Amino acid sequence: MKNRNISHYPPDEWKIIEEIFNPDMIPRNETIFALGNGYIGMGGDYEETSNFFHRSTYLNGFYESEPIIYGEAAYGYAENRQTILNVTNGRIIELFVDNEPFDLSTGTILRYKRSLDMKNGQLIREVLWQSPSGKRIEIRVIRIVLFNYKHLAAVSYSVRSTDKDAELILKSCLDGNVRNQSRDSDPRIGTSFDGQILKHQTTILDGTGATIRHVTKNTHFNLVCSMENQLATRCHYTVKTEQSENQAAVIFSIDAGKGEKIELSKYIAYYTSLDDHDDLIFLAQDEVRLAKERGFQYFASCQHQFLNTFWEKSDIHIEGDIAVQQGLRFNLFHLLQSAGMDGKTSIPAKGLTGEGYEGHYFWDTEIYVLPFFIYCNPHTARKILEYRYRILDKARQRACIMSQKGALFPWRTITGEETSAYYPAGTAQYHINADIIYAMRKYIDTVGDLDFLKASGAEMLFETARFWVSLGDFIPGKDNRFCLNCVTGPDEYTAVVNNNTYTNLMAKENLEYAVKIAAWLKKNDPGEFKRITGKIELLESEIDEWKKAAEGMFIHFDKEHGIYAQDDSFLTKAVWDFPGTPEDNYPLLLHYHPLVIYRHQVLKQPDVVLAMFLQGNRFSTAEKKRCFDYYDPLTTGDSSLSPCIQSIAAAEIGYTEIAYDYFMKTARMDLDDINGNVKYGVHTAAMGSTWLSLVYGFAGMRDYEGRLYFNPRLPEPWKRLRFRLIVQGRSLEIDIGKESVVYTLHSGPDFSITHRGTETLISTGKQVKVDISPKIEAVIFDLDGVITDTAEYHYQAWKKLSDMLKIPFDRKLNESIKGVSRMDSLNILLKHGGKVFSNEEKQVLTDSKNEYYKSLIKDITHGDLLPCIDALLKDLRAEGIKIAVASVSLNAEEVIKRLQIEDLIDFRVDPSVVVKTKPDPEIFLIAADKLNIPYRNCVGIEDAEVGIKAIKSAGMFSVGIGKQLKDADWSIKDTTELTLSGLKEHWA
Ligand code: BG6
Ligand code: MG
Numbered sequence: 001m002k003n004r005n006i007s008h009y010p011p012d013e014w015k016i017i018e019e020i021f022n023p024d025m026i027p028r029n030e031t032i033f034a035l036g037n038g039y040i041g042m043g044g045d046y047e048e049t050s051n052f053f054h055r056s057t058y059l060n061g062f063y064e065s066e067p068i069i070y071g072e073a074a075y076g077y078a079e080n081r082q083t084i085l086n087v088t089n090g091r092i093i094e095l096f097v098d099n100e101p102f103d104l105s106t107g108t109i110l111r112y113k114r115s116l117d118m119k120n121g122q123l124i125r126e127v128l129w130q131s132p133s134g135k136r137i138e139i140r141v142i143r144i145v146l147f148n149y150k151h152l153a154a155v156s157y158s159v160r161s162t163d164k165d166a167e168l169i170l171k172s173c174l175d176g177n178v179r180n181q182s183r184d185s186d187p188r189i190g191t192s193f194d195g196q197i198l199k200h201q202t203t204i205l206d207g208t209g210a211t212i213r214h215v216t217k218n219t220h221f222n223l224v225c226s227m228e229n230q231l232a233t234r235c236h237y238t239v240k241t242e243q244s245e246n247q248a249a250v251i252f253s254i255d256a257g258k259g260e261k262i263e264l265s266k267y268i269a270y271y272t273s274l275d276d277h278d279d280l281i282f283l284a285q286d287e288v289r290l291a292k293e294r295g296f297q298y299f300a301s302c303q304h305q306f307l308n309t310f311w312e313k314s315d316i317h318i319e320g321d322i323a324v325q326q327g328l329r330f331n332l333f334h335l336l337q338s339a340g341m342d343g344k345t346s347i348p349a350k351g352l353t354g355e356g357y358e359g360h361y362f363w364d365t366e367i368y369v370l371p372f373f374i375y376c377n378p379h380t381a382r383k384i385l386e387y388r389y390r391i392l393d394k395a396r397q398r399a400c401i402m403s404q405k406g407a408l409f410p411w412r413t414i415t416g417e418e419t420s421a422y423y424p425a426g427t428a429q430y431h432i433n434a435d436i437i438y439a440m441r442k443y444i445d446t447v448g449d450l451d452f453l454k455a456s457g458a459e460m461l462f463e464t465a466r467f468w469v470s471l472g473d474f475i476p477g478k479d480n481r482f483c484l485n486c487v488t489g490p491d492e493y494t495a496v497v498n499n500n501t502y503t504n505l506m507a508k509e510n511l512e513y514a515v516k517i518a519a520w521l522k523k524n525d526p527g528e529f530k531r532i533t534g535k536i537e538l539l540e541s542e543i544d545e546w547k548k549a550a551e552g553m554f555i556h557f558d559k560e561h562g563i564y565a566q567d568d569s570f571l572t573k574a575v576w577d578f579p580g581t582p583e584d585n586y587p588l589l590l591h592y593h594p595l596v597i598y599r600h601q602v603l604k605q606p607d608v609v610l611a612m613f614l615q616g617n618r619f620s621t622a623e624k625k626r627c628f629d630y631y632d633p634l635t636t637g638d639s640s641l642s643p644c645i646q647s648i649a650a651a652e653i654g655y656t657e658i659a660y661d662y663f664m665k666t667a668r669m670d671l672d673d674i675n676g677n678v679k680y681g682v683h684t685a686a687m688g689s690t691w692l693s694l695v696y697g698f699a700g701m702r703d704y705e706g707r708l709y710f711n712p713r714l715p716e717p718w719k720r721l722r723f724r725l726i727v728q729g730r731s732l733e734i735d736i737g738k739e740s741v742v743y744t745l746h747s748g749p750d751f752s753i754t755h756r757g758t759e760t761l762i763s764t765g766k767q768v769k770v771d772i773s774p775k776i777e778a779v780i781f782d783l784d785g786v787i788t789d790t791a792e793y794h795y796q797a798w799k800k801l802s803d804m805l806k807i808p809f810d811r812k813l814n815e816s817i818k819g820v821s822r823m824d825s826l827n828i829l830l831k832h833g834g835k836v837f838s839n840e841e842k843q844v845l846t847d848s849k850n851e852y853y854k855s856l857i858k859d860i861t862h863g864d865l866l867p868c869i870d871a872l873l874k875d876l877r878a879e880g881i882k883i884a885v886a887s888v889s890l891n892a893e894e895v896i897k898r899l900q901i902e903d904l905i906d907f908r909v910d911p912s913v914v915v916k917t918k919p920d921p922e923i924f925l926i927a928a929d930k931l932n933i934p935y936r937n938c939v940g941i942e943d944a945e946v947g948i949k950a951i952k953s954a955g956m957f958s959v960g961i962g963k964q965l966k967d968a969d970w971s972i973k974d975t976t977e978l979t980l981s982g983l984k985e986h987w988a
Helices: 023-032 280-294 296-314 322-338 364-376 378-390 392-401 431-447 450-471 501-524 526-535 540-552 594-598 608-614 621-634 642-652 656-667 684-698 790-805 811-817 822-833 839-857 869-878 892-899 922-931 945-953 980-987
Strands: 015-018 040-042 057-059 063-067 080-084 089-097 108-117 122-130 136-145 152-161 166-175 198-206 209-216 222-233 237-244 247-256 262-272 316-319 473-475 481-483 702-704 707-710 720-727 730-737 740-747 751-755 758-762 767-771 778-781 882-885 938-942 957-961 970-972
Touching (some): 015 023, 040 152, 089 262, 152 166, 152 247, 152 280, 198 237, 198 247, 198 280, 209 247, 222 247, 222 280, 262 280, 280 296, 296 322, 316 322, 316 684, 322 656, 364 378, 364 684, 378 431, 378 450, 392 450, 431 450, 431 501, 450 526, 450 540, 481 540, 501 608, 608 642, 621 642, 621 922, 642 684, 656 684, 730 751, 740 751, 758 767, 778 922, 790 811, 790 822, 790 839, 811 822, 839 892, 882 922, 922 938, 945 957, 957 980
Parallel strands (some): 778 882, 957 970
Antiparallel strands (some): 015 108, 063 080, 089 166, 108 122, 136 152, 152 262, 166 247, 209 222, 316 720, 473 481, 702 707, 720 730, 730 740, 740 767
16 A cells, blocks of 8 residues: 555644645535535535536435346346435525626735634635735635434525725525536546436525426436525615526626625535435425524534534544644544435435435445444444334345345445445455444344334344355365455455355354344243244244354364464465555556456455454454564555554454554544545545544454453554543543553443453443553563573484484584474474384374383472572562463473472463464463463563464563573573573563
């Protein structure tokens, strides 16, 4: 991903400010300065008709449909496209000064400032302009799109001729001459229509108001736009109306005295037949008439109050980085502006700021955006979920077309029908079903809205569970596991594969949750259970099938790499030629045929890594780390959904700097136009992800079944991160500093959270402060060669075996098997000696080595502790520093017993649970996780090179016993130097 990272807006915590008129910035500023209320979306173009890029106005869910023309069609392909429509432009106000039009590219701009005020929800423009003939005009325009009044927008246009009298004309228009953008070759931009889609029907002019009605060409939807205008001035003026094809205007001609203030207030309302079946013209006219009576100030203060409440619940405060603060608030503000709040619409991928992705709703909403609403604006979250329930019937029909039972939600849609014309990256992304259920579960667990679950949620849940069972099969060739074949996961650079791990895991969870809720409903509300199962004719035997499918779900784990394979074929493909790919060839989708991309190991966005975040409780940290290490270098980030997940995953495994770098690509993605396409609309998912990256990333929150877990760590440049969450009606504040985190329960009954593995109770109105400062909290010891000199006995035992096998063995070769498991050590020896044995023979050989080793250790006593170890263990104990042993030796337990130090050890890792041995960090990560200590606060002590590598890769401080271990953070000759004070000194 290219990082353009140049900010054009000065840092400001609450505003996005444009300080000069720069024609080059017009396209992207139409997105940046767009206003919306979840229903109306108004582009950030000017009121005058000069200097624009696209001039867009959208109504959430208002679209036109056309048959999709396929070169080669096939059964079940999506039939019709749906495209959000650019509708009547109601915000035009043209100004003429002594008959010269006010136009920023003529005359002289003496002062210019435009700002998006996110506290007040206003777009404000202030200009001092000198007309070509020399009149100085001061203009101040405030535009608002009302959050509390879905159908309404308002403009206050103030103008003053500062030096001389002037003849001013203010022409306030409704313009139906609007079109959608044309598509070029970028599939991410909308699709244009042939000819005019909005057919003009009626124009009504009435004093200072006007109304235009249009009807869409194919779908015959009605669209009505009304305006009312009110002029406030002491100057003399006349008013007239004007009408032309597709346009209506109210024209004020004013004898403007020098310095006299003239203010035009304009109110604009939109209604469509998708909203209401009543008299749309009456509704729209009534709305603007009432608005005119109330006046602009009334609406300005409504807007302020609404946003006050919004920010109180939603704001995240970041101290130490004003650019991030600005980007974050910008993103949250746009999320608010994008979210349909009527239960009939959702959140388009480009918000209401562009035609990119045609105004469609994808999984972006549920996975990337909904968590923010669930935790900060649960009412909106419910509305978004209600939308999914509203389209459930269509999802049932789609499942039927796809020869399946239950319901299949469309990959992309406005009204519920599948509209993706490219099934490999459309319908094949069945995971959307499970994504919706995942978000719904989060909503139910967090909000506790059982009414929704009963009224709508359970039905969606059961129908999606039904779908999975009918889609998958128990495949004999796969050990009779339950497989989901021919699917596409989140990564769209791999398509139509078997057993995509993300899909299988998410389907598994979907099925498990369905089983759980079915049992719960049956027990707690048998009436509702009967109603729902009766409605969808659900049999008890189906619930058993869900259980079996969930339990038998095939999850592809690759033992060799110790990672989850993205799907059954992914790891057998060639790795993409990254070094040979020119920078300009990204995003790959614009430069390579899909088949070229599909046959390589290359990702558009995280897939397994995303699953490991969403279902973090199913994986060990070591697995998460290995998967991140494997997949991240293969991830292009060509999707805007990419960096946030990479950031969260990196934060969890202790790659804080990487997490921060990825976060920066998300936080200001649109504000800095990092992907170079913001002119086509915002990246809603990335905006939602900023919140995810902060809360799940740096604050380290996880939420499983309504319980919250925190493990926070701030990136270096920040001093503080503070935010609020609404959890089951409670208001919880999390305030993270460098040294401590403070949890405050502002309202609601006492609540317990888990901070780094420790259950922490927070009482109402109280604070709990927890120390998170960097310090040594745990020391994890290797055993052989660190605690006791059994390394020498291992040497002798291997030497004896090697002599017997006639393999030359010396101290140097011994170094290379130090820390390595028994069988792996033998393999190294045999390779060195050029010998080959069967597995059974190798077993006999390792057994005989072990017999000899055991005879050597049988007399070990407490006195065999290496120098200073006893004192160190006791000192650590005394200071409350945790102690663990991370040895791959299967004899470790016995050796520890003989050394009589069992009581001093808090935890010993059982080597048989370790999947990948040293230098993989797994054994050290297991120890730290078990002790609930963050890796950075752990010390690892080793005498083997592989051990030092493992400790370092676990993100811990490493101590090397033996001067040859140069890579260790602190390398010492032997344990005589190993004291707690020495350790502290070097750790600091
Ligand atoms: C490690 C030693 O601790 O344990 C290795 O450093 C040894 O040298 C390994 O091979 C396995 O030990 P065991 O007791 O399981 O054979
Ligand atoms: Mg060792």
